[in-house]
Amino acid sequence: MAEGQILQLVALLMVLFLVLPGFLYYTRRAGKAALLRNIAIWLAVALVIAFLYKTFGGG
Numbered sequence: 001m002a003e004g005q006i007l008q009l010v011a012l013l014m015v016l017f018l019v020l021p022g023f024l025y026y027t028r029r030a031g032k033a034a035l036l037r038n039i040a041i042w043l044a045v046a047l048v049i050a051f052l053y054k055t056f057g058g059g
Contacts, residue, residue: 027035 027038
């Protein structure tokens with residue numbers, strides 16, 4: 001693994017560490033149905049971004 005990839009992994013883990021508590025608080029408050037809906041929405045957004053990056057970006 002290259003040094004740049006390790007730094008990207010560390011940055012991703014740091015963002016996850018910052019976002020996860022708020023996500024967990026919201027899901028406890030909103031319920032399981034909202035959790036599954038939000039996961040589906042975010043997965044769809046990630047897939048669209050990945051497709052656009054592969055099509056038009058550096059892939």
